[in-house]
Amino acid sequence: xxxxxxxxxxxxxxxxxxxxxxxxxxxxxxxxxxxxxxxxxxxxxxxxxxxxxxxxxxxxxxxxxxxxxxxxxxxxxxxxxxxxxxxxx
Numbered sequence: 001x002x003x004x005x006x007x008x009x010x011x012x013x014x015x016x017x018x019x020x021x022x023x024x025x026x027x028x029x030x031x032x033x034x035x036x037x038x039x040x041x042x043x044x045x046x047x048x049x050x051x052x053x054x055x056x057x058x059x060x061x062x063x064x065x066x067x068x069x070x071x072x073x074x075x076x077x078x079x080x081x082x083x084x085x086x087x088x089x
Contacts, residue, residue: 017044022078025071033062036083044080048072 026036039047051072053059
């Protein structure tokens, strides 16, 4: 319950981010211009806010990005973790 409350308060939504899904989405939709290392030191909440502003055209970007809210959360979490997704076993 504490984790859910923390996520809700941080703006990350009610579902925990999936770092592996964030890695896949970032590699598929963002890697042409961006790497996880581009965001070193940025936290996931700040990155998610930036991604949402870019997707809604509030912030200028090289091209239009189309991401679902879940993809935005996952990419932000992946980049905010320094590009370190969970290792698959």
